[in-house]
Amino acid sequence: xxxxxxxxxTVKKKYSIYLILVGLFIVCSLANPNFLSxxxxxxxxxxxxxTTILALGATMLIISGMLDLSSGSVLALAGVFAVxxxxxxxxxxxAVAVGIFTGIICNVINALMISTFKAPxxxxxxxxxxxxxxxxxxxxxxxxxxxxGNFVELGQGSxxxxxxxxxxxxxxxxxxxxxxxxxxxxxxxxAVGGNEEAAIASGIxxxxxxxxxxxxxxxxxxxxxxxxxxxxxxxxxxxxxxYEFTAxxxxxxxxxxxxxxxxxxxxxxxGAFIVGFLDNxxxxxxxxxxxxxxxxxxIIALAVIYDIRSRNRRANxxxxxxxxxxxxxx
Amino acid sequence: MKDNIKLRVSQIEKSFPGVKAxxxxxxxxxxxxxxxxxxxxxxxxxxxxxxxxxxxQPDSGQIYIDEKPVxxxxxxxxxxxxxxxxxxxxxxxxxxxxxENLFLGNLPVKKFGNVNWKEVRQRTQELLxxxxxxxxxxxxxxxxxxxxxxxxxxxxxxxxxxxxxxxxEPTSAITLKEVEKLFVKIRELKARGVSIIYISHKxxxxxxIADDITVLRDGTVVESHPKExxxxxxxxxxxxxxxxxxxxxxxxxxxxxxxxxxxxxNYPSLFHNVNFHVKKGEILGFAGLMGSGRTEVxxxxxxxxxxxxxxxxxxxxxxxxxxxxxSIQHGMVMLSEDRRRYGIIPMRSVKENTTLSNLKSVFYSxxxxxxxxxxxxxxxxxxxxxxxxxxxTPIATLSGGNQQKVVLAKWMLxxxxxxxxxxxxxxxxxxxxxxxxxxxxxxxxxGKVVIIVSSxxxxxxxxxxxIYVMAKGTITGEINxxxxxxxxxMRYATGTLTAGGVN
Numbered sequence: 001x002x003x004x005x006x007x008x009x010t011v012k013k014k015y016s017i018y019l020i021l022v023g024l025f026i027v028c029s030l031a032n033p034n035f036l037s038x039x040x041x042x043x044x045x046x047x048x049x050x051t052t053i054l055a056l057g058a059t060m061l062i063i064s065g066m067l068d069l070s071s072g073s074v075l076a077l078a079g080v081f082a083v084x085x086x087x088x089x090x091x092x093x094x095a096v097a098v099g100i101f102t103g104i105i106c107n108v109i110n111a112l113m114i115s116t117f118k119a120p121x122x123x124x125x126x127x128x129x130x131x132x133x134x135x136x137x138x139x140x141x142x143x144x145x146x147x148x149g150n151f152v153e154l155g156q157g158s159x160x161x162x163x164x165x166x167x168x169x170x171x172x173x174x175x176x177x178x179x180x181x182x183x184x185x186x187x188x189x190x191a192v193g194g195n196e197e198a199a200i201a202s203g204i205x206x207x208x209x210x211x212x213x214x215x216x217x218x219x220x221x222x223x224x225x226x227x228x229x230x231x232x233x234x235x236x237x238x239x240x241x242x243y244e245f246t247a248x249x250x251x252x253x254x255x256x257x258x259x260x261x262x263x264x265x266x267x268x269x270x271g272a273f274i275v276g277f278l279d280n281x282x283x284x285x286x287x288x289x290x291x292x293x294x295x296x297x298x299i300i301a302l303a304v305i306y307d308i309r310s311r312n313r314r315a316n317x318x319x320x321x322x323x324x325x326x327x328x329x330x
Numbered sequence: 331m332k333d334n335i336k337l338r339v340s341q342i343e344k345s346f347p348g349v350k351a352x353x354x355x356x357x358x359x360x361x362x363x364x365x366x367x368x369x370x371x372x373x374x375x376x377x378x379x380x381x382x383x384x385x386x387q388p389d390s391g392q393i394y395i396d397e398k399p400v401x402x403x404x405x406x407x408x409x410x411x412x413x414x415x416x417x418x419x420x421x422x423x424x425x426x427x428x429x430e431n432l433f434l435g436n437l438p439v440k441k442f443g444n445v446n447w448k449e450v451r452q453r454t455q456e457l458l459x460x461x462x463x464x465x466x467x468x469x470x471x472x473x474x475x476x477x478x479x480x481x482x483x484x485x486x487x488x489x490x491x492x493x494x495x496x497x498x499e500p501t502s503a504i505t506l507k508e509v510e511k512l513f514v515k516i517r518e519l520k521a522r523g524v525s526i527i528y529i530s531h532k533x534x535x536x537x538x539i540a541d542d543i544t545v546l547r548d549g550t551v552v553e554s555h556p557k558e559x560x561x562x563x564x565x566x567x568x569x570x571x572x573x574x575x576x577x578x579x580x581x582x583x584x585x586x587x588x589x590x591x592x593x594x595x596n597y598p599s600l601f602h603n604v605n606f607h608v609k610k611g612e613i614l615g616f617a618g619l620m621g622s623g624r625t626e627v628x629x630x631x632x633x634x635x636x637x638x639x640x641x642x643x644x645x646x647x648x649x650x651x652x653x654x655x656x657s658i659q660h661g662m663v664m665l666s667e668d669r670r671r672y673g674i675i676p677m678r679s680v681k682e683n684t685t686l687s688n689l690k691s692v693f694y695s696x697x698x699x700x701x702x703x704x705x706x707x708x709x710x711x712x713x714x715x716x717x718x719x720x721x722x723t724p725i726a727t728l729s730g731g732n733q734q735k736v737v738l739a740k741w742m743l744x745x746x747x748x749x750x751x752x753x754x755x756x757x758x759x760x761x762x763x764x765x766x767x768x769x770x771x772x773x774x775x776x777g778k779v780v781i782i783v784s785s786x787x788x789x790x791x792x793x794x795x796x797i798y799v800m801a802k803g804t805i806t807g808e809i810n811x812x813x814x815x816x817x818x819x820m821r822y823a824t825g826t827l828t829a830g831g832v833n
Contacts, residue, residue, distance in 0.1 A: 181698060182693065183693060183698075184689035184690065184693045187682065187685075187686070187698075190678055190682065191686055194678050195671075195674065195675045197672050198671070198672050198673055199675070199686075200634070200654060201654060201664070201666055201672040201673070202686045202687045202740065203655045203657075203658045203687050204686070257677075261675060261676075
């Protein structure tokens with residue numbers, strides 16, 4: 001039955017990542033009895049929420065054919081600004097606002113470099129990575145800011161049984177899903193990443209789309225900064241190093257294509273949790289931390305190879321149907 | 331005379347998927363002569379040259395050099411056989427110096443495999459002196475003019491001791507004065523016994539330089555004669571002489587007032603002083619050879635490329651269009667010639683590609699109305715007879731004709747007043763072509779305007795009410811339907827005739 005066949009390939013293609021996540025969850029539960037404890041699961045989700053929020057911003061950027069290497073550093077800068085605002089004023093709201101504002105400013109500069117001055121995203125955000133980290137260290141004179149008082153509630157507290165960072169994560173995930181699926185902006189992101197020239201020729205304001213996506217990314221990074229500093233109960237200018245790579249890893253494993261135009265919120269969430277579960281189970285079972293890095297790197301490589309292979313298959317299936325235009329015009 | 335033939339190809343055939351590019355080609359070049367190849371875009375000239383240069387392999391047939399059969403597997407082998415090709419669009423590294431360019435891929439090395447730069451410098455200087463070229467071996471190519479670089483390509487060919495040099499439209503990018511310089515060089519080469527195969531659309535030049543002329547059409551040799559036995563008129567007739575086979579769904583509709591007026595459109599180096607107008611209900615053609623500036627004018631009009639001056643009036647009102655959004659707002663849309671580059675988002679669905687320019691009609695009250703979108707897309711796909719497994723299928727998996735129709739469907743959803751079609755039927759099947767012609771007629775009946783830019787003369791002649799012909803960046807002629815003929819268009823397009831009279 002041809003239809004059944006198609007049905008199963010679609011299911012496999014669309015839901016394989018979730019099946020892997022569920023499989024991994026079962027394996028982890030069997031591998032260590034502590035994995036399923038409420039304490040451990042709450043812990044994982046608290047830790048994961050910061051990098052997953054970054055991953056959601058990264059997903060939108062990769063879909064539109066760009067990326068952000070600066071998110072970890074900007075997170076630290078936004079975090080230390082927020083922390084010192086809180087220490088000076090005692091206002092949590094103001095602290096969050098300053099964090100978000102810092103994220104937005106840094107990302108507007110990213111967009112300026114990329115969209116207005118046509119710098120490659122890789123290099124532009126690499127520059128921002130360095131500058132933002134330097135600024136965070138300069139501002140704090142390299143010292144950690146301690147004794148934060150009630151600021152810690154945001155990262156460590158709960159509403160009922162639900163940790164506050166999880167509430168932020170869920171809200172941001174829903175927002176990202178909404179933007180991608182229910183706004184012209186989201187549709188434009190896919191178009192810009194899929195074929196920028198065709199998007200321009202279709203009347204999409206590509207400049208505006210790029211600025212917008214960076215600003216949204218900035219908001220996410222700012223919030224992540226506040227949550228991170230609050231969870232560790234300190235303003236760490238050297239915190240969240242390499243978080244941008246964890247975020248990219250989650251997006252890639254979740255099926256976001258680095259060639260642009262493809263990616264989903266669900267995939268990225270699954271990717272982030274796969275990475276989180278793996279890290280956690282390796283920690284629980286006392287796997288050497290250097291070994292953990294090797295495992296992680298291997299998984300990224302496999303995910304990328306999978307992405308390229310499935311893209312090549314698509315390309316091959318197209319090839320048979322497209323006429324040769326180059327040499328023979330008639 | 332047989333010993334006089336340097337290169338001969340016999341019964342060469344080459345097919346690409348779905349099209350026969352060359353069909354039993356016989357062609358011979360004499361020693362120490364210039365042999366010109368003429369033919370319309372797509373006649374098979376470039377394919378034939380690429381076979382001689384080893385880039386393509388023929389499906390069948392044989393190449394002979396000095397009447398000995400040879401097999402040419404790649405350009406490097408062609409070079410050792412004494413064949414060099416100078417390409418229509420030269421690719422070079424701007425930062426590279428004259429000497430590096432000359433010896434690229436052929437650098438002399440010393441014992442340990444390191445480059446012998448001393449020898450490079452010396453041989454470059456010798457060549458430059460011998461060819462009387464005034465620049466230093468260390469000049470970067472970006473500081474030279476196109477014609478200088480072309481000269482360099484030619485002396486590169488000489489440095490390989492080539493005795494067959496292929497030149498593919500060498501004068502398309504250089505000034506008149508530089509053309510003369512090139513011709514002096516060509517005559518010099520000829521005197522040395524080098525054979526030159528010269529491809530050009532510019533017939534006046536062709537008759538200055540040719541010894542023999544071969545005309546190709548639809549992948550076959552039409553005729554091959556010494557220059558003395560031909561004249562421009564005959565060559566044009568031979569180039570276009572194919573019969574009109576397709577029938578066109580053309581209907582006469584009442585012509586209304588001016589819809590679009592373009593005055594004094596300029597963009598230095600691409601087009602200048604372009605003036606035209608088109609009336610409601612009219613199908614307007616823009617003919618001309620590739621590189622004549624047709625596409626550039628349309629892209630500027632649509633806001634995709636800048637222009638430096640010019641006035642655009644739509645329905646009598648002057649409008650300012652600097653980007654595509656503004657153009658769409660004014661009811662003017664354009665289908666680009668390169669569908670894969672400017673038309674489709676390949677990995678996204680047919681549905682998304684269809685509504686891309688009309689997002690507000692499916693995203694409103696803060697959400698995407700999926701049912702509305704599916705209905706809208708299904709209706710337009712049905713209406714335009716577009717075949718796709720489902721509307722969620724990635725567009726890249728569709729056939730070329732269906733992809734093109736989806737891009738058109740995208741614009742039809744905007745209900746445009748002015749539809750610009752740049753090479754709308756290139757690379758698509760006959761059925762889809764007919765559908766597109768039908769659509770043009772329907773739009774004209776509604777009092778809309780269709781502008782077709784096309785290299786296929788039968789198409790513009792079959793569908794248009796009026797044709798402008800462009801050459802060298804400006805409009806050289808305007809022809810009304812009753813006066814249409816392929817010969818007349820070709821004469822305007824090759825610059826042998828301008829609106830003022832015979833050139």
